[in-house]
Amino acid sequence: MLYFLDLIIASIFNGTLMLVPCIWLFFKFYNSAGNKLLLINAINCTLLIGSTFFILYMVATIVVDFSSGTEYDRYAGLNRFFGPYWWAFWLFTAPGYLLPQMLWFKKLRNTITSSIIIVIVWAALALFVKLTSVGWHIYLNDTAIQYLTQAIIYIVILSGIYFLLRKKRI
Secondary structure (H helix, E strand, C coil), rough: CCHHHHHHHHHHHHHHHHHHHHHHHHHHHHCCCCCCCHHHHHHHHHHHHHHHHHHHHHHHHHHHHHCCCCCHHHHHHHHHHHHHHHHHHHHHHHHHHHHHHHHHHHHHHHHHHHHHHHHHHHHHHHHHHHHCCHHHHHHCCCCCHHHHHHHHHHHHHHHHHHHHHHHCCC
């Protein structure tokens, strides 16, 4: 179960990372795009859902780590939060996934600027953590199939939210 939740979270954040600059360029050159506000709102709602899923994922991970019968699981959980690379975990987690929680405010949810700020902060922190931590080589082994799977999941989630918001608006 946690694998699928992690896959959805990665799909949402990586999809938003790729889509927001493209949308920004599209709106910059084609100012008369229809349903611009609705698309921005759908992207930001998707980002907010991904951030909320991440918080649920962290709570589930803590519960599994500390409810498990093995000593190693408890040690691994404590090591992740307070071990030698605690700074990487908290630096990546706190601003990168808690920053989208500001999208609960409708004024911020309706602007592309808030999406761009969140994506830039998340991408910079992700790159910094991946390049400075010991496990950076793990991230270089991603295949095209993984990215394609994440793109399909993101398109399905974003389309669903877009059409829900569109139906609610009509």
